[in-house]
Amino acid sequence: VTYRVSCAHLDLAGLAGVLVVFEDVTHLEQAGQMRRDFVANVSHELRTPLTALLGFIETLQGPARDDAAARKRFLGIMAREADRMNRLVRDLLSLSHVEAQERMRPDDQVDLAEIVRATRRSLAHLAEKNAVSFDEELPGVPVMVPGDADQLRQVLTNLIENAIKYGGHGCRVGLRLDGPAEGLGLRGPAVRLTVSDSGPGIDPLHIPRLTERFYRVDSHRSREMGGTGLGLAIVKHIVNRHRGRLRIESAPGEGSRFSVILPVSG
Numbered sequence: 614v615t616y617r618v619s620c621a622h623l624d625l626a627g628l629a630g631v632l633v634v635f636e637d638v639t640h641l642e643q644a645g646q647m648r649r650d651f652v653a654n655v656s657h658e659l660r661t662p663l664t665a666l667l668g669f670i671e672t673l674q675g676p677a678r679d680d681a682a683a684r685k686r687f688l689g690i691m692a693r694e695a696d697r698m699n700r701l702v703r704d705l706l707s708l709s710h711v712e713a714q715e716r717m718r719p720d721d722q723v724d725l726a727e728i729v730r731a732t733r734r735s736l737a738h739l740a741e742k743n744a745v746s747f748d749e750e751l752p753g754v755p756v757m758v759p760g761d762a763d764q765l766r767q768v769l770t771n772l773i774e775n776a777i778k779y780g781g782h783g784c785r786v787g788l789r790l791d792g793p794a795e796g797l798g799l800r801g802p803a804v805r806l807t808v809s810d811s812g813p814g815i816d817p818l819h820i821p822r823l824t825e826r827f828y829r830v831d832s833h834r835s836r837e838m839g840g841t842g843l844g845l846a847i848v849k850h851i852v853n854r855h856r857g858r859l860r861i862e863s864a865p866g867e868g869s870r871f872s873v874i875l876p877v878s879g
């Protein structure tokens with residue numbers, strides 16, 4: 614706990630004294646620390662690909678200038694590194710956009726079942742590349758919730774991409790929509806959207822921290838998969854903006870289940 618202490622001499626109608634004020638500024642201190650950590654993380658994440666790019670540029674201008682095979686290989690790596698920076702900037706912009714909007718409740722009505730289908734279709738190529746198959750359990754009728762269609766599509770994209778990336782080659786990804794019903798974990802009627810995978814699962818130790826910006830269980834694997842470490846932080850902010858809840862259930866060797874529970878009325 615951090616206190617800010619201020620003192621003042623008082624002289625009220627001949628009554629002299631000292632006023633001491635203790636102010637609990639722990640939250641300000643923590644917010645400041647979080648901001649410093651965030652800037653340090655962003656700088657580190659940007660610097661890694663940038664250093665690689667600068668290194669390859671130097672090599673291409675010097676020793677590898679006349680080596681066509683090396684040039685081709687280095688340009689491939691440079692394109693990947695530039696793409697990584699691009700994804701990081703895109704995710705940072707998304708995060709700052711949803712953070713700024715967190716207090717505004719979306720008031721459009723959107724069909725969640727259609728969003729699930731459309732997102733699954735848009736990720737078909739990635740699934741195919743990883744030999745991933747989908748098990749879809751969606752109602753045949755529209756499932757309407759107050760929401761922002763683009764942001765809910767983003768939630769699903771991030772969750773399905775993670776299931777494909779971390780589930781591993783040949784895994785099964787379940788997409789399920791329950792409700793509207795009472796008792797799904799919110800006060801009042803809600804719908805529950807579940808993205809599950811038959812992958813290696815996550816040690817319970819990590820689960821509470823997965824939605825922190827830049828938190829990764831295995832940084833090397835995440836980077837190799839093109840992850841920025843911001844996907845679940847973005848999901849969490851969007852779900853908060855919709856007054857919903859994100860639940861993560863997983864155990865090593867038993868796959869993972871990410872559930873988004875959203876209220877059906879605003």
Ligand code: ADP
Pocket residue numbers: 771775776779780810812814815823824828829830831835836839840841842843844845846869
């Ligand atoms: P990243 O860009 O690294 O994928 P995320 O915020 O989306 O960042 O996820 C944070 C971390 O959570 C990942 O690095 C990974 O370690 C873990 N993770 C997320 N989804 C899954 C999953 N379906 N199975 C196993 N681990 C997962």
